[in-house]
Structure formats: structure tokens, C-alpha cells
Amino acid sequence: MSRVAEDVKQDTDRDGPAPLWDLGTIVAGLRESRDVAHNIWQRGPSRRAPSREALAEVLKSLTEALFPRHYGRSDFGTESIDAFVEGKLGAALDGLLEQVYRGQTFVSDGAPTERHFEGAVALTRDFAARLPEIRGRLVSDLRAAFVGDPAATSFPEILIGYPGMVAIIHHRVAHLLYNLGATMVARLIAELAHSATGIDIHPGARLGASIFIDHGTGVVIGETAIVGDRVRIY
Template identity: 40%
Template sequence: MQTRILLLSGCRCIALVPAKRKIIPRQGGYMDTNKFRTIVQGLAESYRSGFGVNDSGLSGIPDRASIAKLCDLMLHVVFPGFFAGQQQLQVQVHWVALRRLIADLEDDLHRQLQRAYRFQERCQGVSEKDEKDFLECIDAVTTSFLQSLPEVRRLLESDVQAAYENDPSAPGAEEIIVSYPCIEAIAVQRLAHRLYQLEVPFLPRMMTEVAHSRTGIDIHPGATIGDHFFIDHGTGVVIGETTTIGSHVVLYHGVTLGAFNPLSRNEEGMLERGQANKRHPDLEDHVTVYPGATILGGRTRIGHHCIIGGNAWVTRSVAPWSTVTMADPDLTIRQNSKQGPGDFAI
């Protein structure tokens, strides 16, 4: 590492600049044969337990790239023409184009559902269903999901309206749809939630993790969310599986709706999972939660028209029409000399 000293406005600034070095070609061939064999044997031995090993090939498991494409196709259905890589949906031929679009979505979803259910059977060690019964199950799930799309679009229209009503920097619905990360995250969660309700394995969580990786907003597909939902900025928001959110709720960046006791167990001492373990809070209608606030616990209920201030730590219920704030921190302000801030180093 090289050190370079820069003079900026009379102050000394020390910058560290990586030294330029050549990559030296490897000399003497590959690793010693015995060491190489030991590594291979060690990995092969670790594979024998079956942990983290998929022996069915990529055709037998939902893969992330395919699920990301499925999310994009779903987003194009609920917001036609707004997501890159998808064809435009012309109004004058909307019936023909829409039929083709829904048919494409039906095919892709059907394929991924088959992979998910077959992989679940292998993971659970149960015998595969009869092919006829299996396909009838997949058909029913696919149809039920597609039938929910008009309702999903209605909810998303209300979400876009909520963003417009709560963000004075938004010039219109078009910019909100095309650029706001919360819209993609909420849209994918609402779509994944439909599959979650149908008890589809793997796909719902994979879908919301696609949105999480793209937007920095982590909403579990199990969360129940009302209409007119808005997340401003969004980065760092976490919403747990058993959370319920009412209508006209606004969250800001860094908000956590999490579990206070995530490891509760039943009478047999087994860890309770899913909706059976109510561990995340409930937010009633017209609640606003400001940046960095943390609300925890399955028994915690935030009443309607509450305001939760920034960085608040809430683990018990709050009555309607309440405002929760942290005490003002003590600030220390030091007056610098008139000559400037002095030397500093980066």
C-alpha cells in the first residue's frame, strides 16, 4: 500500500492508494497430488450426509435466475410496459397481447410449481404423487393464483396512490412505478403472499428475496398487508412473517417489525414455525413509523392513527392516537478554532 499526501485548502490530507503490482504466473504446476486428493476426499465425505446437496440436477429445483425472470413477468402483468425487457402492451390490441402474456405467465409458473412441489417431496422423503393427481394440483394452484391478479392490481394502485399522497417529491404515478424501490418490493410481496396462502413451497420466499436483493427491503411473503401501503426510501426495512399491517400505513427506512421471542416452543419442546408462532407485531390503520424504529413481539399492537418516532424501541402495545418518541439525546457541540478544522487523515 502506497501513501500519498495531498494538500487541500491549506490542510494536510493523507490518502492511501493501492500499489500497482503485477500478477505473477504460478510456477511449478498444480497442487501436490496428495494434498489435492485429501481435499477431494474431505469434500466427498462431507457430501455423504446429504446436507446441502441437490442430486436431482437443476431441472429438479427452482433456481434463482428462473424465479427472478418469473418475478419480472409478474411485474409486467401488474404494471404493463414499466419493467425493462418486456414487450409493450398496446391498448388497441390489449386482448390479444394480454392473452399471450397470461399464457406465458401460466406456463412459467406451472413449470416452477412442478419443480417446487417435486423438490419438496424429495426433501421430505415422501413418495411422489400420481402424475395425474400431481398435475391437477398444479393446475388448481396456477388457476387460483392467476384469478387473484385483478385484486393484486387493485391493491397496488392504492399503494401507488399512497406514495403520491405521502411524498411531495413525487410528480406522478408513472415516476413512482418506474423508480420507487418500495413499489417493486410491495408488488412482489403481494404476489408471493398469494402463493404463500396456497401453501406453495420455496417459491414465495425466493420471490421476496429477489425483491430484497434488488431493493434492500425485506418483506416476508407471510406478512398480511392492507391497502394504501407506502415505504418511503425503504432501505433496511424488515417485516416479519406473522406481521399484520392495516390500511394507510407508512414506514420509513430502517424500520423493523420483528420478533421479540422468535424461539418459542410448544409443549413437546419443538420450535414453533410459521403462522402458528405469532411473533411479530400488528399495526392498525393510519400508523406512521419513522426511520430506525424497532417494533417487536407477537403481542405488540400499535393502535390506529399512532405515530412511532425515529429510533424508538417498542415491545408493548400502544393505544390508538398515541405518539411514541425517544427522549432527546444530549448533544455535545465543540467550537473549532477560527483557523479551521486542522489536520485530518482519511
């Protein structure tokens, strides 16, 4: 036990337990800041924000559905692979629906309504219908990385090991959601990629086909950026 800890223990034993912090005053001050002096909350009832943790699980399931033999399992037959994809896709879309709904209601005034939920369902359905197109774009990015990096030895190495590919996967998903109107969810997905890879791509940025980001640490692509086809970023 340290000398400081011994002194605290002796004081406590002699005088009885004494609070170290004036929590009541601090809590009251934070309430004043939150409710009056620095209020930033929207009017209406409390609403739940989208969850970064839940979106990370959505991205994991989506990636497994898009590339099941790389991120899922390698021992699939034709029927079992479809069953695996269906299961992962169902879980991902159910989770995404909840987060889209939260994102829509969190920034709106008033209580959530049935219209919010119906809008979230329609948006998620539109997103799901575009997933084959997203996978095609991602395969073009994968091929661009293989051609553009002489150190690359295989597609699987790039797909599961290159931070640039991770960032592109997140961006293709986030950009589609952003264009469909799920802007808060899209921003959170972009930040998941930024935290994991050091690559910061705003979901509004327009990236063409066959994009390769090599290494990528410190790369920033802003909302108004337009990147054409077959571009390498070092």
C-alpha cells in the same frame, strides 16, 4: 509477468506440470461430509430446486401483464394491449407452474408423482384467477405513495422508479402464493425483492391496502406482522 508467476513457470518447465491442489482428497472429504457426516438431503431420487433466475423472469412477465403501458409498451391500442397481456401472462403462468412444481417436489420424500403436478396446476390456476384483485391492491398502494410523498410527480415515476413499489409488487405476488401453499417459491420471490431493494418482507406478513414504503432500505417486516390499511413506513 510477476516474479511469482515466473518462479511457477520455471518450476513447471523444469519438473513438468505439478498440481497445485490435492483435489482428489478434497473431493473425497466433501463426499464424506455430503453423504455421511453432514447429510441434509431428503430420501428418494434427486429433485430440481426452484430457480431464482426463472422466478425473476416470471415476475418480469407478470409485472408487464399487470401494468403493460408502464413496463411493456406505451403505444397500445385496445386489442393489441390485450394480446400483449395474454402473451406475457401465458409465459408467466407457464414458468410459474414449473417453479411451483419444483418447489413442491423438492421438499417431499419419494419420487415426484402425477399428484404433485396436478396440485401445482390447481395452485397456479387459483393464483391466476386472483390477479385482477392483486392489481387492484397494487393500484391502491400506488395512489398511497403519490399522496404520501410530496416529491412524487406522477404515477409512472413511482411505479417504475420507487424501490418501495417494487418491493410491494413482489410481496403482493409472494403473499398470495404463500397462502396458496407455494411457500418455497414465495420465499424466493421475497428474496428477489430484498436483494433488489434492501426491503425484507416475509411473504407471510399481512399488509392491508394503500401501503407506502418510503425509501425502504433496511425495512424488515416479519412473518407474523399485521400492517393495517393506509400505513406509511419510513
